[in-house]
Amino acid sequence: MNSKSLSDNSSSSAIFPGSFDPMTNGHFDIIERSLTLFDTLTIAILENSQKVPLFSVAERIALIEAECRRFNEKRVRVQVRSFSGLLVDFAKHEQCHIVVRGLRAISDYDYEAQMALMNKSLYRDLETVFLIAREENSYISSSIVKQVALLRGDITKFVPPGIKAAILQKLSQGA
Ligand code: ADP
DSSP states (O other), X not given: OOSSXXXXXXXXXXXXXXXXXXXXXXXXXXXXXXXXXXXXXXXXXXXXXXXXXXXXXXXXXXXXHHHHGGGGSSSOOEEEEEEOSOHHHHHHHTTOOEEEEEEXXXXXXXXXXXXXXXXXXXXXXXXXXXXEOOGGGTTOOHXXXXXXXXXXXXXXXXXXXXXXXXXXXXXXXXX
């Protein structure tokens, strides 16, 4: 975890947590739109020992940083971190009280509402802000993109070019 928070008294900041294995156009759109609402955004990659990821946490950080470089040209607006344990503890550590999540279909709602309510009950100052996925991204998930790529389908429309290249390279290594 980073010891320095992106936020200061005069700027607004939010955390966008997730697995991002790998980042898709859906994630990217939520990041872009979050930056119209908040000055800075911390993308927080959950280190989840229960899932076998395609990309290591270090690889995911590097890939997302490369895709978000364009937002940091004038000043740092996006930082990428990893965390383990409770999101509320990470948020407290970052001195941030807003979490951004994307909502695709109504099927996301139950899980997301449960998480938001649990987080609120653990940390009452934490607010979860939901952004509705763009229609064209509403059927995209990291796992379905990985499945399509594994079956040699074309993933050009679903992920940024740098991520597509990384996925194809991973699969060519037998992942
Ligand atoms: P998690 O395992 O925490 O759901 P994901 O990486 O799958 O991690 O998703 C992180 C966040 O991004 C979640 O809020 C999810 O709803 C959102 N998200 C994922 N795919 C899309 C998409 N296509 N459009 C909008 N939001 C999305």
